Amino acid sequence: MTEWLERHIPKMVLAPSFAAVLVFVYGFIAWTAWVSLTRSRLLPKYEIDGLIQYERLFNAPRWDTAMSNLFVFGTLFILISMILGLMLAILLDQKIRTEGVLRTIYLYPMALSLIVTGTAWKWIMNPGLGLEAMVRGWGFESFTFDWVINPDKAIYAVVIAGVWQASGFVMALFLAGLRGVDGEIIKAAQVDGIPAWRIYTAIIIPSMAPIFLSAFIVLAHLAIKSFDLVIALTGGGPGYATDLPATYMYTMAFSRGDIGQAASSAMVMMGVVFAIIVPYLYSELRAKHD
Amino acid sequence: MKYTAFAAVSAVALACAAPAVAGPEAEVLHWWTSGGEAKSAAVLQQEFADNGGTWTDMPVAGGGGDAAMTALRARVLSGNAPTAVQLKGPAIQEWYEEGVLADISSVAEAEGWADVLPGSIAEHMKCEGKWCAAPVNVHRVDWIWANAALLEANGIGMPTTWEEFNAAADKLLAAGITPLAHGGQAWQDATVFEAVALGILGPEGFHKAFVELDMDTLKSDEMAAVFDQMRKMRGYVDANFPGRDWNLATSMVMNGEAAFQIMGDWAKGEFLAAGKEPGKDFLCASVPGDGFLYNVDSFAMFEVDGEDKQAGQDLLAKLIVGPKFQKVFNLNKGSIPARVDVKLDAFDTCAHLSAKDMGDSADNGSLLPSYAHGMALRGAQSGAITDVVTAHFNSEMSSAEAVQMLADAVANSL
Numbered sequence: 001m002t003e004w005l006e007r008h009i010p011k012m013v014l015a016p017s018f019a020a021v022l023v024f025v026y027g028f029i030a031w032t033a034w035v036s037l038t039r040s041r042l043l044p045k046y047e048i049d050g051l052i053q054y055e056r057l058f059n060a061p062r063w064d065t066a067m068s069n070l071f072v073f074g075t076l077f078i079l080i081s082m083i084l085g086l087m088l089a090i091l092l093d094q095k096i097r098t099e100g101v102l103r104t105i106y107l108y109p110m111a112l113s114l115i116v117t118g119t120a121w122k123w124i125m126n127p128g129l130g131l132e133a134m135v136r137g138w139g140f141e142s143f144t145f146d147w148v149i150n151p152d153k154a155i156y157a158v159v160i161a162g163v164w165q166a167s168g169f170v171m172a173l174f175l176a177g178l179r180g181v182d183g184e185i186i187k188a189a190q191v192d193g194i195p196a197w198r199i200y201t202a203i204i205i206p207s208m209a210p211i212f213l214s215a216f217i218v219l220a221h222l223a224i225k226s227f228d229l230v231i232a233l234t235g236g237g238p239g240y241a242t243d244l245p246a247t248y249m250y251t252m253a254f255s256r257g258d259i260g261q262a263a264s265s266a267m268v269m270m271g272v273v274f275a276i277i278v279p280y281l282y283s284e285l286r287a288k289h290d
Numbered sequence: 291m292k293y294t295a296f297a298a299v300s301a302v303a304l305a306c307a308a309p310a311v312a313g314p315e316a317e318v319l320h321w322w323t324s325g326g327e328a329k330s331a332a333v334l335q336q337e338f339a340d341n342g343g344t345w346t347d348m349p350v351a352g353g354g355g356d357a358a359m360t361a362l363r364a365r366v367l368s369g370n371a372p373t374a375v376q377l378k379g380p381a382i383q384e385w386y387e388e389g390v391l392a393d394i395s396s397v398a399e400a401e402g403w404a405d406v407l408p409g410s411i412a413e414h415m416k417c418e419g420k421w422c423a424a425p426v427n428v429h430r431v432d433w434i435w436a437n438a439a440l441l442e443a444n445g446i447g448m449p450t451t452w453e454e455f456n457a458a459a460d461k462l463l464a465a466g467i468t469p470l471a472h473g474g475q476a477w478q479d480a481t482v483f484e485a486v487a488l489g490i491l492g493p494e495g496f497h498k499a500f501v502e503l504d505m506d507t508l509k510s511d512e513m514a515a516v517f518d519q520m521r522k523m524r525g526y527v528d529a530n531f532p533g534r535d536w537n538l539a540t541s542m543v544m545n546g547e548a549a550f551q552i553m554g555d556w557a558k559g560e561f562l563a564a565g566k567e568p569g570k571d572f573l574c575a576s577v578p579g580d581g582f583l584y585n586v587d588s589f590a591m592f593e594v595d596g597e598d599k600q601a602g603q604d605l606l607a608k609l610i611v612g613p614k615f616q617k618v619f620n621l622n623k624g625s626i627p628a629r630v631d632v633k634l635d636a637f638d639t640c641a642h643l644s645a646k647d648m649g650d651s652a653d654n655g656s657l658l659p660s661y662a663h664g665m666a667l668r669g670a671q672s673g674a675i676t677d678v679v680t681a682h683f684n685s686e687m688s689s690a691e692a693v694q695m696l697a698d699a700v701a702n703s704l
Contacts, residue, residue: 041670042384043363059702062677062694129528149474149532151684238474238532239684254356256669257384290667 029270036263063265066243067282069155070272073244076159076221077166081219084163085170090200092171093178103175106152106168114165121161122148151241154234158226158242161233170215177211178204207233213280220251220276224269230243245269306349314338316602317346318589319365320376321358324351330376330622337609343602348372354477366390371592377423379414379665382590383645386417389510392591392600393420406611406629408652409585412663422591424610428627429585429659430471430644431554432485435561436573440467440549448575451545452489452519455550455578462549469526471548473534476680480662480672482523483679487516489579493656496581500661503671503704509697517682517689524683532684543572552577554585554663559624574640585663586628590680674703 037048057063088106092099109117124130125148135143147153149161181204189199227246234242236251245265253262308490316338322331326510331349338345344617350358358376371390374482385391398421404412407425415423436448449455459469464637488496498507507513528548531539540560542548551557561572564676568574576582589610591603593631609615618629621636651657656695659665661672678699 041668042381043388044366049590056702059698061681061699099508122533126530146529149530235475235533237476237680237684239479239680240476241684251673254360257381258670258673261670 023197032194032263032266035183035260040263042257042259053254053260054268056261057264057268062240062243063245063248065240066245066248068222070244072155073159073162073226074220076156077162077223078187078216080159080163081167083217084167085215086174086205088167088171089174089178092166103172107172108168109165110169112165114226114228115232117161117165118229121157121164122233125157148234149238151238154238154242158230158233158271162223162226162229165229167220173211173215173218174208177208179205217277217280221273224273224276245258245272279284302590313598314341314343314602314605315596315598316343316373317348317599318374318376318606319348319350319358319362319372320445320589321350321355322376323349327623333618333622334609336616337594337615339603341609344607366592371594373594373599374589374591374606376587377590378454378586378588379469379659380590380661380668381401381664382414382423382588383417384668385590385592386422390593391417391422392593392603393422394424394591394603394607397419397421397604398611401608401611403611403629406631408628408630408648408657410652410657410659411584411628414586414659415588418467423588424591424607425628426589426629427616427620427623429556429587429625430576430646430647431481431583431585431663432488432577432581433553433555433557433640434485434575434577435543435551435553435557437543437546437574438569438573439569440546441573444549446549448573449578451578452486454695456522458549459522463526468528468542468548469550470523471539471542472523472527472531472550473536473539474527474532474684475535476676477662477679478536478539478553479683481554483516483520483553483683484583484660484662485552485577486519486523486656487513488581488583489577490516490519492579493581493651500666500675501659503667503700505697506702509693513594513696514689514693518693520679520683521689529689531592543558554660555624555626555640555644558638560625562638568640574643576647581656581658582647582649583658583660584648585660585665588689589624590622597624671700675701 034046034048035044036053037050038045039047039049039052092102096102125145127133127144127146127149132143132145135145147157185203185265186199189203194202225246227250230236230242230244230247235283236243236247246269249262249265249269252258252265320331322328327369328349331347335345335347342701348361350361355376362372362375365389366385377385382391398415403415403421407415411425411428412505415421415425417423434448441447444457444461444467446461447454449458455458472482484496484500489498491499491507495507495510495512498504499513536553536557537560539548539551540557541564542554543551544561544564555574558568558574561568566572578677589606591607594603611629613627613632615631616629617632617636620627620641624635624641626634626641626648630645630649634642637645648657661667661675664672666672667675675696676691678696681687681695682689687695
């Protein structure tokens with residue numbers, strides 16, 4: 001009996017959460033896929049009608065804007081956050097005195113909700129209230145910083161706020177990585193008279209490859225999920241210049257009563273996530289087999 | 291999102307576990323939760339209780355009704371619809387097609403709604419010939435508000451044509467005053483757009499373009515002229531307009547920072563709340579051109595089980611269209627009564643103008659539904675048009691491109 005229990009208790013304990021995940025994640029993914037093939041409007045309908053929703057989606061200029069915004073935002077957000085995070089981590093790693101305090105200060109933005117970040121930056125970047133008004137108030141009358149209200153630049157304003165929020169977190173990841181590098185190797189390199197920048201570029205950073213990968217995965221999914229930051233910062237505007245796939249999906253499902261269209265955009269978003277995650281999972285699994 | 295819907299259903303299920311009471315019962319889903327609107331809703335609630343009914347309030351705030359619609363969907367899908375729901379325009383017929391609306395023709399006929407409501411507004415309340423909703427008020431959308439002192443100081447009268455408006459705006463611009471107070475949110479862009487479209491296309495063209503979605507009208511040269519005027523309007527707003535809320539734009543007019551605003555008559559509430567007097571501190575007029583664009587709030591009645599609930603539904607419908615509620619409610623809200631036989635003594639001059647124009651335009655067929663406020667088209671189509679309007683307004687797009695994009699977007703949304 002005890003032996004039977006020992007063998008089966010783990011399964012029994014895991015079963016409910018497994019069932020919940022099966023239904024609420026994979027079940028609903030399947031449901032969304034189904035609905036994306038129908039002409040559902042206000043309420044879901046279940047008669048399959050081919051790929052009409054995908055055709056509509058790829059014909060919509062607003063969706064094009066949303067996807068190219070995702071690309072611009074995702075690339076810049078990930079790159080700048082990683083570069084800034086790495087720089088901060090390296091600077092903090094110089095055995096300075098108040099490291100604990102500084103680390104906390106840089107990490108704190110991550111503790112804020114994106115709504116707060118978005119609202120604060122909306123005010124900071126608003127030309128009439130924020131930076132521009134302040135600098136002009138100092139007498140530099142020609143100073144302009146109107147990205148947040150300029151349709152061509154607004155997406156970069158979103159990048160600024162996003163980077164501010166995430167780079168501290170990336171710094172913490174990298175700092176942990178830096179501390180994990182074997183000190184003996186570094187000392188050996190120092191004995192050989194290798195300059196510090198070479199130690200970083202040739203030894204420390206390459207040995208942190210797994211950290212880069214984790215940081216990339218975390219940032220990539222933050223970028224694809226981005227919704228609240230845009231809603232708070234620009235509301236998708238000016239016009240729909242800062243629309244992202246997530247805000248597009250929300251608008252279709254909840255403001256316009258166009259569930260089929262929302263479902264098809266959700267499926268495309270999932271495709272983008274898979275395109276990033278699957279190669280990662282594949283390489284992880286292969287590494288284990290080797 | 292699915293979790294939210296699930297949570298909403300469970301929360302609602304718990305909330306509904308109230309004890310059974312005899313007498314008329316109504317559970318009312320609405321999003322009148324702020325200031326004057328909440329006060330207006332309380333008026334109805336009080337009157338319902340005075341007539342022996344039990345009112346279960348279900349206010350869902352947020353997103354201009356989006357959150358309430360999500361809650362409604364969850365309730366309908368779980369087979370437990372509220373008695374009455376704040377719905378408007380073609381959304382009423384859209385829900386009817388899902389087979390969930392009730393027939394309240396008996397009340398409507400007993401109360402003689404057909405005689406007291408303007409024809410085109412009554413049509414919105416009918417589903418395949420049967421009454422299924424009750425109108426609460428009529429907001430006029432095509433208003434132009436102005437700061438009286440500013441106009442006088444610059445020697446400008448209220449414009450009656452778009453040329454006059456442009457001339458006045460250029461004059462103000464030269465004097466260093468922002469001519470048009472505007473908030474760069476998609477629905478506000480759409481509000482200005484439809485006011486311009488009504489003036490340039492005329493009532494008939496407006497109906498063709500935004501009710502019938504007639505492709506020839508959508509692609510016509512007149513439509514290009516509408517976009518040309520929108521490009522002009524873009525030059526009349528201040529640089530800092532993106533994202534501004536409509537009431538902040540209204541206070542710009544109040545404070546003399548800007549001369550005009552094009553906005554529905556809810557803007558009047560802002561002026562009045564600040565102690566401004568119509569005709570003296572601020573002026574109201576219809577935008578240049580003929581016609582009247584309405585935005586009518588209404589309650590749709592959902593199919594419910596049980597005599598108590600059906601009695602509640604009938605009582606509610608009767609009270610909503612009743613003269614007493616129509617008067618008190620609309621005094622609070624700034625709109626005018628939907629029924630034409632209510633005495634308007636207590637209303638201000640702007641409301642008098644609105645009521646007179648509504649009567650006139652109903653007679654000559656230019657009483658038209660507002661597309662920007664979801665009265666003319668279903669969500670997918672009106673959203674597609676708004677996307678083009680706001681994209682044009684916020685970029686350097688040419689009118690020809692905009693017209694082509696408009697036709698494509700409408701075709702793609704069908």
